[in-house]
Amino acid sequence: NAGVTQTPKFQVLKTGQSMTLQCAQDMNHNSMYWYRQDPGMGLRLIYYSASEGTTDKGEVPNGYNVSRLNKREFSLRLESAAPSQTSVYFCASSPRLAGDEWTGTDTQYFGPGTRLTVL
Amino acid sequence: AQSVTQLGSHVSVSEGALVLLRCNYSSSVPPYLFWYVQYPNQGLQLLLKYTSAATLVKGINGFEAEFKKSETSFHLTKPSAHMSDAAEYFCAVSRPPGGYQKVTFGTGTKLQVIP
Numbered sequence: 157n158a159g160v161t162q163t164p165k166f167q168v169l170k171t172g173q174s175m176t177l178q179c180a181q182d183m184n185h186n187s188m189y190w191y192r193q194d195p196g197m198g199l200r201l202i203y204y205s206a207s208e209g210t211t212d213k214g215e216v217p218n219g220y221n222v223s224r225l226n227k228r229e230f231s232l233r234l235e236s237a238a239p240s241q242t243s244v245y246f247c248a249s250s251p252r253l254a255g256d257e258w259t260g261t262d263t264q265y266f267g268p269g270t271r272l273t274v275l
Numbered sequence: 276a277q278s279v280t281q282l283g284s285h286v287s288v289s290e291g292a293l294v295l296l297r298c299n300y301s302s303s304v305p306p307y308l309f310w311y312v313q314y315p316n317q318g319l320q321l322l323l324k325y326t327s328a329a330t331l332v333k334g335i336n337g338f339e340a341e342f343k344k345s346e347t348s349f350h351l352t353k354p355s356a357h358m359s360d361a362a363e364y365f366c367a368v369s370r371p372p373g374g375y376q377k378v379t380f381g382t383g384t385k386l387q388v389i390p
Contacts, residue, residue: 268317268318269317
């Protein structure tokens with residue numbers, strides 16, 4: 157099993173350009189997440205997908221959109237990149253139990269990250 | 276609202292010395308708590324988690340953490356540091372059932388191990 161994979165690993169954009177970060181997991185997990193990591197700020201949740209076909213905003217969704225393409229794939233799109241979006245982006249997935257209740261105990265499995273620089 | 280505070284953004288220990296990384300939580304309800312480790316240029320991986328069972332939790336690579344409700348703490352320890360323990364460590368807290376699983380991460384502590 158590859159676990160959680162992310163592409164690309166590195167990307168440099170100019171202000172105003174758009175791009176899509178790709179994420180896929182092969183663990184048959186229901187839930188997927190996008191985080192950004194900035195120095196001294198830990199990880200902040202951008203968007204999450206509780207299950208295939210649903211997405212919801214996290215802490216810092218402005219400037220981003222997501223698509224849960226199928227159970228395996230969850231992409232993050234920057235429509236018009238800004239220097240403030242320079243960061244390391246992590247995708248994660250977790251099993252989550254069936255039904256609407258979140259257990260809160262799920263382990264999240266992280267991808268290796270995408271380092272994005274916006275000039 | 277839930278949050279975690281990690282005391283010390285950088286900690287240095289000698290190889291073979293005790294590792295102690297501090298985490299205090301704030302939660303209006305009994306929390307679930309996690310420690311994740313991030314090695315250079317990698318994603319985070321779970322070290323251990325507390326889910327209201329035993330208060331002393333053992334994790335991978337010889338790490339353990341003790342949940343102390345009276346101190347609202349969940350400090351991470353390892354008796355003897357190895358060079359391979361050099362990494363960044365994140366404490367995290369999540370809500371109990373009934374809400375979406377928003378995991379709040381601390382700001383991280385970088386552990387340096389000196390030979």
